[in-house]
Amino acid sequence: MLKYLVHALPLLLCLLFPGPAGAAAASPDLLDIRLSSVEADSRLKPTTFMLHVEMENVSGRTLRILKWRTPLAADIGAPIFEVKIDGTPAPYIGRLIKRSAPQDDDYLILEPGRTASAEVDLANLYDLGRTGLCTVEFSLSTLDIQDLAVQGKSGEAGDRPRKIRANLLSRYLAVPLQPPARSKTADFSGCSAWEQSVLTEALEAARDITRTARRDLANAPVDQRAQAERYLEWFGAYDPARYATVSDHFDKLEDALDNRQITFVCDCTDMYYAYVYPNLPYEIHPCQVFWNAPLTGTDSQAGTIVHETSHFQVVADTDDHVYGQSKCRRLADSYPALAIENADSHEYFAENTPALAMPDSTPEETEETQTPPVITPTARLQVVINALLLK
Ligand SMILES: [Zn+2]
Numbered sequence: 017m018l019k020y021l022v023h024a025l026p027l028l029l030c031l032l033f034p035g036p037a038g039a040a041a042a043s044p045d046l047l048d049i050r051l052s053s054v055e056a057d058s059r060l061k062p063t064t065f066m067l068h069v070e071m072e073n074v075s076g077r078t079l080r081i082l083k084w085r086t087p088l089a090a091d092i093g094a095p096i097f098e099v100k101i102d103g104t105p106a107p108y109i110g111r112l113i114k115r116s117a118p119q120d121d122d123y124l125i126l127e128p129g130r131t132a133s134a135e136v137d138l139a140n141l142y143d144l145g146r147t148g149l150c151t152v153e154f155s156l157s158t159l160d161i162q163d164l165a166v167q168g169k170s171g172e173a174g175d176r177p178r179k180i181r182a183n184l185l186s187r188y189l190a191v192p193l194q195p196p197a198r199s200k201t202a203d204f205s206g207c208s209a210w211e212q213s214v215l216t217e218a219l220e221a222a223r224d225i226t227r228t229a230r231r232d233l234a235n236a237p238v239d240q241r242a243q244a245e246r247y248l249e250w251f252g253a254y255d256p257a258r259y260a261t262v263s264d265h266f267d268k269l270e271d272a273l274d275n276r277q278i279t280f281v282c283d284c285t286d287m288y289y290a291y292v293y294p295n296l297p298y299e300i301h302p303c304q305v306f307w308n309a310p311l312t313g314t315d316s317q318a319g320t321i322v323h324e325t326s327h328f329q330v331v332a333d334t335d336d337h338v339y340g341q342s343k344c345r346r347l348a349d350s351y352p353a354l355a356i357e358n359a360d361s362h363e364y365f366a367e368n369t370p371a372l373a374m375p376d377s378t379p380e381e382t383e384e385t386q387t388p389p390v391i392t393p394t395a396r397l398q399v400v401i402n403a404l405l406l407k
Pocket residue numbers: 323324327335336359
């Protein structure tokens with residue numbers, strides 16, 4: 017109520033003392049739009065940029081606001097903010113939604129003096145993967161505001177549409193904010209409802225093991241990679257160039273599974289796990305054996321998806337030099353240069369069954385700080401002995 021009185025005052029003054037520019041020019045804005053940044057918990061690594069937006073009706077009349085181009089929309093579907101880092105626009109990475117005609121609940125009725133507010137995570141909408149001074153601007157066109165006192169007309173009948181601007185918000189980004197992991201849903205061709213549900217779950221599991229594999233490769237301290245048990249098991253003796261190749265493969269595998277449109281084509285009744293055409297990303301044809309494979313673990317559905325995806329030329333362009341765990345172990349021991357281009361070796365590294373350690377592969381931690389090595393020379397020797405026994 018107090019706010020209403022405060023904001024009604026300029027209008028009152030204006031009526032009492034009409035200025036030379038006339039009532040329209042001197043009238044207060046329809047809305048007072050305020051942006052503020054919500055302080056992140058300083059103990060946590062910042063991954064979000066929470067923005068608090070308030071829109072206060074200062075018109076003295078009831079307004080009907082189309083929510084679509086405001087932060088009040090439940091589903092923001094357009095680049096409604098103008099975000100820059102050190103003066104360069106930050107690319108919009110949110111959804112672009114093509115909508116049909118607005119319904120009643122797409123509007124917000126805002127009584128005079130009332131404030132509507134919302135919080136949005138800017139890191140979900142804009143690529144904030146750079147450090148620097150981040151500025152955020154927001155404005156709402158009067159085309160999106162109806163003044164119910166002037167039936168059917170926009171906020172300022174007779175005037176050209178105009179932008180109501182919020183305050184300029186700036187915040188220094190001391191660390192780049194990772195864009196959210198966004199996973200596409202798979203496309204299906206000729207797959208039954210049951211097959212689709214199996215494949216959806218298998219794709220999710222494939223994403224999980226791929227992310228873990230990529231992160232474990234990246235997080236292993238360089239000086240401990242020569243003792244990285246899991247790497248040595250499937251890709252053989254450590255060599256910086258080969259390790260870089262495998263890391264690159266898993267970067268691309270993760271990108272393919274998380275960001276590309278995977279299409280499952282259920283047209284194969286052969287007794288294979290699955291097949292692909294390497295030059296036709298990202299189409300995977302699951303076959304008979306796939307349906308009876310376990311979801312995770314050795315020769316699983318998740319691992320098969322990793323295997324098949326690695327074959328695509330645009331991913332890792334892998335070959336099938338050998339199949340099966342024991343042959344893959346032997347390939348790693350004798351021909352590491354071939355192991356790093358073998359699809360099953362990638363699958364087994366990702367499946368990690370039986371589980372083998374990678375140094376500093378603590379889940380969720382991405383700190384660069386040194387941790388004590390987890391692999392002792394004795395443990396490495398044990399691995400070698402186990403591998404020999406399996407041959
Ligand atoms: Zn293959």
